[in-house]
Amino acid sequence: MGSPRIVSAIVGSFCLVATLALPSAAAGEKAPPEKSAKKAGVALSKVATAKNPTAGTAGPDGTVWIAERPGTVRVLSDKGLGDPVLDITKETTNDGERGLLGLAFDPEFEHLYIAFTNLEGTSTVDEFAVKGGEVQKDTRRTVLTQEQPYANHNGGDLAFGPDGMLYIAFGDGGSGGDPHDNGQNLGTFLGKMLRIDPGKGDPYAIPEGNPFADKPGAKPEIWAYGLRNPWRFSFDAAKGDMLIGDVGQSKREEIDWAPAKSGGGENYGWSRMEGTLAFNGEEPENHVPPVFEYDHTPSRCSVTGGYVYRGQKVKALKGKYVFSDYCEGDIRALSMKNGQVTGETNLGVNGGEVVAFAQGGDKELYALAIGGDIYRLDPAKRP
Secondary structure, three states: OOOOOOOHHHOOOOOOOOHHHOOHHHHOOOOOOOOEEOOOOEEEEEEEEOOOEEEEEEOHHHOEEEEEOOOEEEEEEOOEEOOOOEEOHHHEOOOOOOOEEEEEEOOOOOEEEEEEEEOOOOEEEEEEEEEOOEEEEEEEEEEEEEOOOOOOOOOOEEEEOOOOOEEEEOOOOOOOOOOOOOOOOOOOOOOEEEEEEOOOOOOOEOOOOOOOOOOOOOOOOEEEEOOOOEEEEEEOOOOOOEEEEEOOOOOEEEEEEEOOOOOOOOEOOOOOEEOOEEOOOOOOOOEOOOOEEEEOOOOOOOEEEEEEOOOOOOHHHOOOEEEEEOOOOEEEEEEEEOOEEEEEEEEEEEOOOEEEEEEOOOOOEEEEEOOOEEEEEEEOOOO
C-alpha cells in the first residue's frame, strides 16, 4: 500500500516492508476490535478465513472470488470458502508489497483477469476463460506487463467499468517521493490508471476515447495520472462514478472521484501534490484535487479504498462511500452529493488490518483483513 507507518519500528520508512504479510496482531497496541455498532446500524459478520486475502470480486452464481496474496484464488459461497480454483504460487513473488493483488471478471463472467507480480517482480495481468463457473487454465494468456523498479507501490487493482472496459491501477513504482517522477510522466504506466479492451486486439485494443491516444510520447492506454499508489478503486454500481483510494507519502491520505461522464485525462497531482498539500514542485494547472483527504494520526496512515454501498441490507449506508485505513481498521463512510463530500461517519466497527473491500453480485460489501478474516457488512441486531 506504500509508506504506511504501521508500527513504530517502521515509522518514516519508504515502503510497507513486508507488513502485508503480518498477522493482524502486529498492528500494535490497539484495543480489541469492536465488531458491531448499533448506533450506526452496522455489524461485521465474519464469514470466512483466508490466507492473506488481498482482493475480491463478484463471481458467477452469486459467489465472491477471493485473491490470496501468495497466489491462490478461492470461491466464497453460502457454503463458505472453497479450495483454490487457481494456484500460481510458484510463479509469484510476495516480498515487499507484491503478490497476487487483483482480480476481476468481465461483465459476462466469461473471463477472469488476475494481477500479480511474477518471480522477477514484474506486474502482470493474465486472462483465463471461464466456463460453467470453472477456470479454464489451458486458455491462459498474458494481457499486459509492467516492470517495477521497487517492491512497493505496485498498485495492482483491476475492475471493469460500466463501459465494459478493463481498468488497471498502477502505483508510481515505489521507493519514496517518486524519485523517477513517474506520476507526471505520460510515457510510463507507473502512477496511472489504464483503460484497455482485452476483448479485442492482440493482446488488447485501445478503446475509443482514451484521452492520450493521439498525444505524441504518451502511452495510449492511460486514462488518468498523478497517482502515488491507488490502493483499491471502484465504480459506483448505480451512477458509474469512479472512486480511488490513493495512499499518501507522509502527511495526507486521499480519495479521488471522477464522474461517470468523465472523458478521462484527470491529473490527481502526485508527486507535485500530496492531497491538497504541495509536495515536489508547484501545483499543476490541471490538478484535480481529492474529494476527501485526512491527516496521518497515531492510528491512521494508509487509506484502503472501498465502494459506494448499493446493497439492501444496511439501509443507513445507502449511497455512502465505504472505506477504511489499513492501520486503524475502522470502517468509515462518506456522504456525497454531486461529487462533494457532505459528511464522514465512523461506523464504529473495526475489521483489523483492512486491505480491501469486495462487492458481491447482490451489491453487499465484504471487508478483507490481511491477517485472514473476511467480514460481511450486515445490519446490527437490535437489543
